[in-house]
Amino acid sequence: MSAMREHIDLKPYNSFGLSVSARYFIRVQTLEELQEAVSFAKANSLPMLLLGGGSNVLLRDDFPGLVIQMALTGITQTARTQDKVCVTAASGEHWHSFVEHCLALGLHGLENLALIPGCVGAAPMQNIGAYGVEVKDLITEVQVLDIASGAIERMSNAQCAFAYRDSVFKGPLRGKKIVLDVSFELSRSAAPNLSYGALADALADKEGVVTAQDVFDTVCAIRREKLPDPRVLGNAGSFFKNPVLSAEDFAKLQQAHPALPSFAAPGTAGERKVPAAWLIEQAGWKGKQQGGAAVYEKQALVIVNRDHATAEDVVGLAMAIIESVYSRFGVALEPEVQWIPVLENPTNIVGQLAR
Numbered sequence: 539m540s541a542m543r544e545h546i547d548l549k550p551y552n553s554f555g556l557s558v559s560a561r562y563f564i565r566v567q568t569l570e571e572l573q574e575a576v577s578f579a580k581a582n583s584l585p586m587l588l589l590g591g592g593s594n595v596l597l598r599d600d601f602p603g604l605v606i607q608m609a610l611t612g613i614t615q616t617a618r619t620q621d622k623v624c625v626t627a628a629s630g631e632h633w634h635s636f637v638e639h640c641l642a643l644g645l646h647g648l649e650n651l652a653l654i655p656g657c658v659g660a661a662p663m664q665n666i667g668a669y670g671v672e673v674k675d676l677i678t679e680v681q682v683l684d685i686a687s688g689a690i691e692r693m694s695n696a697q698c699a700f701a702y703r704d705s706v707f708k709g710p711l712r713g714k715k716i717v718l719d720v721s722f723e724l725s726r727s728a729a730p731n732l733s734y735g736a737l738a739d740a741l742a743d744k745e746g747v748v749t750a751q752d753v754f755d756t757v758c759a760i761r762r763e764k765l766p767d768p769r770v771l772g773n774a775g776s777f778f779k780n781p782v783l784s785a786e787d788f789a790k791l792q793q794a795h796p797a798l799p800s801f802a803a804p805g806t807a808g809e810r811k812v813p814a815a816w817l818i819e820q821a822g823w824k825g826k827q828q829g830g831a832a833v834y835e836k837q838a839l840v841i842v843n844r845d846h847a848t849a850e851d852v853v854g855l856a857m858a859i860i861e862s863v864y865s866r867f868g869v870a871l872e873p874e875v876q877w878i879p880v881l882e883n884p885t886n887i888v889g890q891l892a893r
């Protein structure tokens with residue numbers, strides 16, 4: 539087994555760059571190393587925290603158990619039909635490199651999800667999505683290790699219960715399964731998805747046929763312009779989910795705020811998604827700093843580590859935003875970022891932390 543380390547500062551392992559320590563830490567590169575690490579945690583009754591790139595976590599406190607960094611690698615592909623190819627990637631594969639790899643093989647579908655930080659194993663956790671595509675549209679199967687029994691199981695797309703930034707792994711199976719690899723069905727024929735307005739606009743002047751490579755390049759360019767690079771400015775991407783309101787609640791809110799933007803929430807009965815960034819900006823938070831944490835000046839949905847932020851700074855700022863958006867709009871923002879320790883009820887975050 540690769541070396542188990544003790545009392546490790548997790549700053550390099552989370553994209554917020556927060557300094558909290560792990561009692562034990564191990565990077566696992568094979569299934570056997572992972573199984574040994576899990577046995578060690580079980581034998582010593584230690585809580586476990588799985589990490590890929592640490593780009594979707596808010597580490598609120600020192601972790602008293604074993605942090606396992608997933609570094610299992612390997613990509614295989616099997617042709618399904620003349621057009622469809624099944625590609626399976628191990629959980630420790632770097633997501634963006636995997637997207638690039640598929641594109642280079644002439645396999646299409648993932649290009650809208652370019653440049654999302656992190657690893658393949660975390661992609662099903664919150665059903666990553668961007669620029670009109672959610673990864674659930676491409677995942678066929680997820681292979682997991684069941685922590686309690688040690689069995690290796692295959693879960694179908696339906697069993698993963700994917701939803702907007704959500705899956706069974708964030709719900710009933712939280713902490714029960716470790717993702718080993720993820721299988722995707724990709725296509726040899728390119729059918730670019732330009733359903734996202736900003737992407738379609740950016741490609742509107744392109745002469746000739748829009749290719750998957752064009753989509754990839756454009757998504758990368760937009761993201762580089764809009765989002766802070768965590769290597770330069772610590773952050774975890776969108777800090778909050780976009781609230782989904784019932785048609786009735788939306789109508790009331792729109793009456794009070796006629797400029798309120800919204801978009802359809804696919805698969806719902808008339809519900810509307812409201813951009814959390816707009817609510818936060820209207821509540822006056824864009825660019826504001828509290829302690830070492832700040833709301834990114836180019837995108838109000840992102841909280842950044844502006845100046846040696848502590849976990850308390852980030853939590854304090856997030857709570858202040860939640861409270862102020864609630865008092866102004868009556869809308870409860872829910873974090874998209876995974877808080878560790880986990881919040882039992884992310885929709886009532888203020889109530890829980892106040893206890």
Ligand SMILES: Cc1cc2nc3c(=O)[nH]c(=O)nc-3n(C[C@H](O)[C@H](O)[C@H](O)COP(=O)(O)OP(=O)(O)OC[C@H]3O[C@@H](n4cnc5c(N)ncnc54)[C@H](O)[C@@H]3O)c2cc1C
Nearest residue numbers: 590591592593594655656657659660666667668717774775
């Ligand atoms: C600048 C920036 C932009 C971003 N843009 C987007 C975006 O456009 N769309 C989007 O959806 N997300 C986005 N994110 C969030 C993040 O990149 C994704 O959620 C990504 O999938 C997280 O991968 P990770 O490997 O870093 O996960 P981590 O942060 O390491 O882990 C996330 C969660 O998954 C669990 N986990 C990780 N690996 C495993 C495993 N193998 N088995 C079981 N549990 C596991 C962890 O315990 C944790 O709860 C962005 C983040 C940043 C910093």
